[in-house]
Each structure stands twice: as C-alpha cells, then as structure tokens.
Amino acid sequence: MALRILLPLLLLAAALLLLPAEGVDNVASDCCLKTSRKTIPSAWVKSYRIQGPESGCLLRAVVFTTKKEKKICSSLTSPAVQKLIRSLEEKQKTPPQKPQGRSKRQKRKQA
Template identity: 90%
Template structure:
C-alpha cells in the first residue's frame, strides 16, 4: 500500500530533476539585490550593464565592472552614476588614443 503512494511520488521527483529548467541560462542568478550609494570614479570602470525585469532581476540598477573585475551595483537615478555611464559611452564612441611617450635620449 505504501509502495503505491511512494512510487508515483518518486517518479514525479525523478522527472522534475531530469527535465531542463526554464531560464537556467538567464543572468538572473547574477542580480544585484541592493545598490551602493558611493560615487564611483570613472577611471575605475571598464564596462557596465543595466539589469531589471527584462533581464530577470527584480531590482533595476546599473552593474559596473571595474578594471580589477569587481562588480559594483548602483542606482540608475543618481546624477553621478549617469555621468560615469555617459563617459563610458563617449569612450566607446571615440576611443582615446594613448599619448605617445617621449623617449629619452641616452
């Protein structure tokens, strides 16, 4: 009698484990849960992405990636953060050429 109840439950559990999960490849597992209120020097930042419901995240925010590969979550409404985003976009449109160093004569 217990086998009649237990067997269908075991089969259901096995089926759920074997079926591919929807949205596993979604970046939602890498969502910011809160944002920092600190200003970020634009020189530290190499890229950014926007997260929100369209990416599977509850919180709408900007995620900066620093040159040291750290992730920093910030509010999109902050004027200082908007300035950092504009600088990154300008840099992408017009990549600055590194100034040539003057070579010393020996």
Template identity: 60%
Template sequence: MALRLFLPLLLLLAATLLITQAQGIGSSASDCCLKHSKKDIPTGVVASYRLQGPESGCFLRAVVFTTKKNKKICASPSSDAVQKLMRQLDKKAKNAKSRAQTQRPRSRPKKQRRERV
C-alpha cells in the same frame, strides 16, 4: 506490473527537476545584484557597465559597473550620478571606436636612402 516500476521512476524524475529548478541550476541569473550600493562610485576606477533587470533574469533593476580591478559595483539606474557616469563611459567607448577606425594600418617603414658624401 510495468506501471508499478514506471510510476516510482516518473516521480523520481519529477522530484529531480523540481530540485534543480529551485536551486537555479542552469539559469543565467546567478550573477544578479541583490541591492544597490549607497556609496559614490569614483569615475576613475570604472572600466565598463551593463544593465540588469527582469529581461536578464534578475529581480532587481540595476547598473552593474565593472572596475579596472574586475570588481562589480551595483548601482541604482535612476540615480543622476549613475546616469552621468554611464554617459561618460559611452562617450569614452565611442571615441575609442572612432579612433580605431581612423587609424591607418601599420606597415613596415620605408628604408631610407643613404646619401653619398
């Protein structure tokens, strides 16, 4: 008797799990590039980049550039222009980091003494 009640509940649970996996609910791969852009990427508009591939849950290997207006551009990681742009962004980030480390913390300016005349 209990088996008659338990079996439909078990089937319902299994069907729910299959549907949620098929829809990709709970996966981090919802923001994957599906193809590479064929247009040249202007260097002045790009703010950062990230790599995408099977290790991030995506089928296509790509470099995802983020523009200053927060738009995403997918590019081929094997392209020479893309490699050059990645090196430029890495260099810019490294320079900004080293500048931040070498700057002294700002303090209040010292009061100047008034000269008596």
C-alpha cells in the same frame, strides 16, 4: 489500494522537484541582489552593463566593472549613476589619442 496510487505520484513529484528545469540557465548567480548608494569615482570604472528581467535578474540595476575587475551594483535612477554612464559612453565614442611626434628618447638616439 490508495498506497499503490499515492506512492508513484509522490515519487514523480519528488523527481520533478529535484531535476532542474530544461532551458533554464543559472544566470541569477551573476545578478545584483541589492544596489550600493555610494558614489563611484569615474577613474575606477572601465565598463558597465544593465541588468534586469530581460537578462534573467529580478532587480533592475547598473553593474559597473572597475579596472580591478570588481563588480559594483548601482541604482539605474540615481543622477550620479546616469552621469557616470554618460561619461563612459563619451569615452567609448572618442578614440584614445596617440602621442604625436617623437619621444625624447627617440630624439636623443637620432642626435
């Protein structure tokens, strides 16, 4: 008699463990699990994003993307990281300057 009650409960528990929870994406696969202490040259970095609980990650960190599409995780509290973030934000504010005037090649063709 106890087996009749226990068996369906065990099957239900196993099913719940094996099925993924609804509405939960696997965002943790893109989360930093640790941060680097090395200084990152600003010339390498093209962008950054901040990860934390609001993005589904346990560790609060800055994820820098290099020009070679590599991801580097850094501590948000590091002064060097804060400086690099400010530098990237300044670059985004100022539009890239266009060369003024004609190039040497254009000048030669005209002459």
